[in-house]
Amino acid sequence: MNVQVEVISKEIIKPSSPTPNPLRHYKLPFLDQLTPPSYTSLVFFYEFNGETQPAINEVSKHLKKSLAKGIAYLEAQVTNCRLCDFLNNPLPDELNKFIPFAQDGHIANEIALGVQLNMFEGGFAIGLCTSHKLADLLCMLMFTKTWAAIARDEVEIQRPQFVSATLFPPKGITCYNWGAGITTKKVTKRFVFDASTIEDLREKYTGLQNNEKQPSPVEALSAFMWRRFVGATKDDHDDKNKLHSLIHSVDLRPLIDPPLSPYSFGNIYGNSLTAPFLSSGDDDDGDQESSYGMVRRVQEAISKIDKDFVKRLQHGDEQLSLIGRPACSKC
Structure with a gap:
């Protein structure tokens, strides 16, 4: 379904x-600069839920009061879709219509x-955007919890x-140039x-690897999904040792000495890179670089x-490696 969303008002809430x-x-900070x-x-x-429905103007008034700190506030009407219908089949691309800014704006x-x-008819949705230049996802969740507490x-x-x-x-x-990114x-x-x-x-991959450390849900799902993606997108003419990469973001707050509070603000995370060569075999039991092999590689990458x-990173030894020379050469 192509959801039609019409913005009916825009304003900046005064502090x-x-x-x-x-x-x-x-x-x-340096990590925010990157x-x-x-x-x-x-x-x-x-x-x-079928009980007394709040007037939408009261919802809007309450939101504005809790956000009275000088931020952009938009109101929009979904004209061709009930909330229950959208929730039955939420299409990821359609979610972008419910947020105030383009994500790469x-x-x-x-x-x-x-x-x-x-x-919506039958409910409403609140879309929130925070600048990634200032905050990571953990900060965004922290803000959301604090915002809800203020509203209450x-x-x-x-x-x-x-x-x-x-x-x-x-x-x-x-000289860091963010103009060169994903073009496809x-x-x-x-x-x-x-x-x-x-x-x-998780149990399957632990048993196949004879691994004492059970993979986390993220590690197990990452390996499972990535292996299936490779199998679905390959063809007979592909290089059998084609290189793929898998990136996980890791929260650095508990790794700093002493550990930081989860309410520490900023982009305080690092990225682990897994780049396994995957052969063309489909049989998990016979292919040493299949899903359970990927779990081991993902665990090793994250552990670094x-x-x-x-x-x-704090002393500067990792900083230059995080700044791509090709990006600098384009400035």
Whole structure:
């Protein structure tokens, strides 16, 4: 279904009070400098349950009050789809219509946060965008929890801790060019696995590898999905030793000495890269680079993002390796 969403209003919510002087200027840490100017987004769906339905103007008023800090706020009407129909088959590409900005928009350097209220027949959805230049996904979840607490008028509010620039001081990276990125068409698919299926995969891969360490749900699913992707996209003329890559983001907060609070603000994460050569065999039991072999490689790659990695990153040993020379040569 091609969901039609019509934006009916746009505004900037005025700050309810002046910004305190210590928070007027935010120094970008080194890790934030390396992050592309894009948006991280979430969409929350609220379906009316047949009881008394809140007036949508009251929902909007409540949102504006809780967000009265100077952010972009949009309201939109979904004209051809009930909320229950969309939730029965949520198409990933359609979700972008429920957020206020394009995820790869250049304004991510200018507007830090935006909210869009989408009104359906039978409910509503709240789309949220935060600038990836300032915050990672954990920060976004932290903001969402704090925002909900403020909306509920709670007294105890967890506030962000701005310590990242002290741990990862900014560097002179004036030549880093984010213009060169993915130019081919991107495809998004949605797959749903229940808890029992994931546990079966974890047990299977542990037994096949004779591995004492059971793979995490992410490790097991990553290997399973990636192996199937390779099998589905290969053809008879492909190089049998074709190189593929798999990237996982790892939270660095618990790896820093001493460990940081989960409320520490910034892009405090590292990326692990798994690049296994996969042969063309389809039989998991006979192919040594099949799914369970990939689990081992994924575990090894993620394990390299450890406390020693963080120390090297803080001391500068890993910093130049994170700055691609080809990108610098294009500036």
